[in-house]
Amino acid sequence: MSRLDVLVGDSWGQRVVVLGTLILYGYLAVTDPGVARAGLAGGLSTITSLATTIVAAFFLASAIGELLPEERLAEFLGASASAHEVVAAGLVAGLVPGGPYAVYPIIDRMRDRGADTPAVLTMLTGYSLISVGRVPYGLVFFGPHVVGLRLLIAGTATVAVGTGLFGVGALRRGT
Amino acid sequence: MSVLDLLIGASVGQRVVVVGTLVLYGYLAVRRPSTARAAAERGAKTLGMLTTLVLAALLLASAIGRLLPRDAVAGLIGGAAGVPGVVLAGLVGGALPGGPYAVYPIIAEVADNGAGLAAVLALLVGYGGIGLLRVPYGLVFFEERIVAARVAIGVVVTVAFAAVIAVVIGA
Numbered sequence: 001m002s003r004l005d006v007l008v009g010d011s012w013g014q015r016v017v018v019l020g021t022l023i024l025y026g027y028l029a030v031t032d033p034g035v036a037r038a039g040l041a042g043g044l045s046t047i048t049s050l051a052t053t054i055v056a057a058f059f060l061a062s063a064i065g066e067l068l069p070e071e072r073l074a075e076f077l078g079a080s081a082s083a084h085e086v087v088a089a090g091l092v093a094g095l096v097p098g099g100p101y102a103v104y105p106i107i108d109r110m111r112d113r114g115a116d117t118p119a120v121l122t123m124l125t126g127y128s129l130i131s132v133g134r135v136p137y138g139l140v141f142f143g144p145h146v147v148g149l150r151l152l153i154a155g156t157a158t159v160a161v162g163t164g165l166f167g168v169g170a171l172r173r174g175t
Numbered sequence: 176m177s178v179l180d181l182l183i184g185a186s187v188g189q190r191v192v193v194v195g196t197l198v199l200y201g202y203l204a205v206r207r208p209s210t211a212r213a214a215a216e217r218g219a220k221t222l223g224m225l226t227t228l229v230l231a232a233l234l235l236a237s238a239i240g241r242l243l244p245r246d247a248v249a250g251l252i253g254g255a256a257g258v259p260g261v262v263l264a265g266l267v268g269g270a271l272p273g274g275p276y277a278v279y280p281i282i283a284e285v286a287d288n289g290a291g292l293a294a295v296l297a298l299l300v301g302y303g304g305i306g307l308l309r310v311p312y313g314l315v316f317f318e319e320r321i322v323a324a325r326v327a328i329g330v331v332v333t334v335a336f337a338a339v340i341a342v343v344i345g346a
Binding site: 006007008009011012013014016017018020021022024025028035036038039040042043044046047048049050051052053054055056057058059060061062063064065066067097098099100101102104105107108117120121124125128129130131133134136137138140141142146149150153154157160161 | 229234280
């Protein structure tokens with residue numbers, strides 16, 4: 001990986017993020033300096049408050065990756081995974097605490113160790129929809145009734161998505 | 176925010192990540208030192224490669240959050256009705272930036288503006304399922320096709336469940 005890749009990313013998607021951020025802040029600095037300042041201050045505050053967590057998440061994901069038995073993971077979440085295993089992966093991902101800065105590296109590492117695309121997408125979906133870490137905030141603003149309904153919908157959707165993705169994966173493999 | 180919050184995180188989720196990492200590495204350092212070393216080296220290398228992207232993603236989310244017209248969102252969804260209104264609420268939820276500590280108050284404001292239970296649930300489902308502002312962070316770790324597929328699945332799930340919620344609960 002070259003120094004340029006480290007600075008602006010090595011895929012077009014990553015470059016869009018880095019260059020898009022620079023362009024947006026450049027534009028705001030000219031057209032609305034107050035918003036640019038507030039955005040920068042808010043972003044730096046978030047970075048400061050999350051710095052330890054982000055660093056820890058990278059090391060945690062790496063350690064989990066080292067500890068995951070590659071053959072077993074490939075068996076459970078790889079091409080030979082059953083629908084139940086794919087769905088279970090999505091539901092378990094929904095129980096992992098933390099923002100994407102903490103959870104994405106772990107899912108990425110599981111993919112490195114053999115998890116197939118249907119399992120990866122089901123985990124991303126389960127994490128996004130269920131996200132039990134949001135429950136305390138939900139209880140503060142909406143109460144148990146709404147939180148319970150949200151979790152019911154999220155769990156049902158994760159099961160449906162996992163089953164559907166398993167089916168798509170099986171069709172593409174011709175099994 | 177206290178020094179302790181800065182060090183181990185302010186929320187339970189953050190603390191689980193930070194303390195869990197320390198406990199796991201402590202255990203590995205004693206029981207499997209070579210694994211601890213390999214994991215730490217790999218973690219540091221990945222962190223070094225992705226630092227610029229992580230910083231950019233967080234700054235981008237902050238700027239977009241400042242640009243969102245919150246009152247307009249509350250007014251738009253608060254007055255929405257019927258299946259189209261609830262579906263619209265779900266899609267708007269997918270574009271709300273920030274963590275739940277930032278977005279849930281906006282949704283609560285929408286509820287105060289007259290939105291029904293169906294619209295509130297659709298907003299919550301859309302916010303989680305689509306999570307447009309998680310795209311930059313997703314691109315740090317996954318290929319474009321994975322991120323696009325995640326968002327597409329989120330849109331389909333949001334639209335489908337919003338329509339069902341609107342019919343079952345009533346918009």
